[in-house]
Amino acid sequence: MAILVTGGAGYIGSHTVKDLIRQEKEVIVLDNLQNGHRQAVDKDKLIIGDISDRKLVTRIIKEFGITSVIHFAADSIVGESMINPSKYYNNNVIKTINLLDTMIENNVKTIVFSSTAAVYGEPDVMPITEYVRTNPTNVYGRTKLMIENILQDYERAYELRYIALRYFNAAGADESGKIGEGHNPETHLIPLVLFTALGKREKILIFGDDYNTPDGTCIRDYVHVSDLAQAHILALNALEQGYKSSVYNLGNGNGFSVKEVIEAAERVTGVKINKEVVNRRPGDPAVLVACSEKIKKELGWQPLYTSLDKIIETAWKWYLQKNS
Numbered sequence: 001m002a003i004l005v006t007g008g009a010g011y012i013g014s015h016t017v018k019d020l021i022r023q024e025k026e027v028i029v030l031d032n033l034q035n036g037h038r039q040a041v042d043k044d045k046l047i048i049g050d051i052s053d054r055k056l057v058t059r060i061i062k063e064f065g066i067t068s069v070i071h072f073a074a075d076s077i078v079g080e081s082m083i084n085p086s087k088y089y090n091n092n093v094i095k096t097i098n099l100l101d102t103m104i105e106n107n108v109k110t111i112v113f114s115s116t117a118a119v120y121g122e123p124d125v126m127p128i129t130e131y132v133r134t135n136p137t138n139v140y141g142r143t144k145l146m147i148e149n150i151l152q153d154y155e156r157a158y159e160l161r162y163i164a165l166r167y168f169n170a171a172g173a174d175e176s177g178k179i180g181e182g183h184n185p186e187t188h189l190i191p192l193v194l195f196t197a198l199g200k201r202e203k204i205l206i207f208g209d210d211y212n213t214p215d216g217t218c219i220r221d222y223v224h225v226s227d228l229a230q231a232h233i234l235a236l237n238a239l240e241q242g243y244k245s246s247v248y249n250l251g252n253g254n255g256f257s258v259k260e261v262i263e264a265a266e267r268v269t270g271v272k273i274n275k276e277v278v279n280r281r282p283g284d285p286a287v288l289v290a291c292s293e294k295i296k297k298e299l300g301w302q303p304l305y306t307s308l309d310k311i312i313e314t315a316w317k318w319y320l321q322k323n324s
Helices: 011-022 054-064 078-083 085-105 139-158 189-197 225-240 258-269 293-299 308-322
Strands: 002-006 027-031 046-048 066-071 110-116 161-167 169-171 204-207 219-224 246-250 255-257 275-278
Touching (some): 002 011, 002 054, 011 225, 054 085, 066 225, 078 085, 078 139, 139 161, 169 225, 189 204, 189 258, 189 308, 204 258, 219 225, 219 308, 225 246, 225 293, 246 293, 255 258
Parallel strands (some): 002 066, 027 046, 066 110, 161 246, 169 219
Antiparallel strands (some): 219 255
């Protein structure tokens, strides 16, 4: 019995792989290294290739006795998805269909799917539960919601069982400091703030300070990458124990504003961070905060990193080690 982790050399994937190995699970990583990093996973666990290569995926399933899949492989930059939707529909949706078809052909019937809070769009109900209407406002979110719908159809037709995890703002790094967030280009707030602290950026831009929030800046829910990894493992275990298919939110349930993130980074790094307020970005909701009570109640998930300072501290350790 082994687990295939697609995109396992990426940010959240590599942390999940690390924790699976810690729990003595047999893991095989399939990654084309388009967004992943070769050094993020044990070379003996890594097969370089694409999920759309059905012959390769079939060989992996048969050779290693794959019984379940955790599916991270995807493009995930919101702005790029709007400029180049073809890339996102091909890489995210069509390639996932190829993966699912190969799984079904080889009698692999359980999958944990890496989804996103972007499926909700800009809801006016806070905190966001799984029952809020899905209405993605960007192509990236639409591709993830499309895959969730495909999973429902495959369950009905082929008895595939799945758990889709809709997570909010992933942040932080493994406590060891050996793996962390390494997107290129980087678009996430905490890394950009820390790049500024490192002197790799001149300043951090604050997109609007006139929102209807306590300090006027946008509020987001930051969840530590190791807590996300544990949720994927809990979901996998649940499916292996016969749990029914489901969808879960993953967030801390606490919102922090852009200014609060910058202030926390200043406390952690001891560096005064240059910042500039500029115009709002189109489509940025004022507040996005998760309700994760469903996965806590049903699967026993409990985030360990609830302090923003602690989340940033782990990320800072990673960047210091990476840049030493």
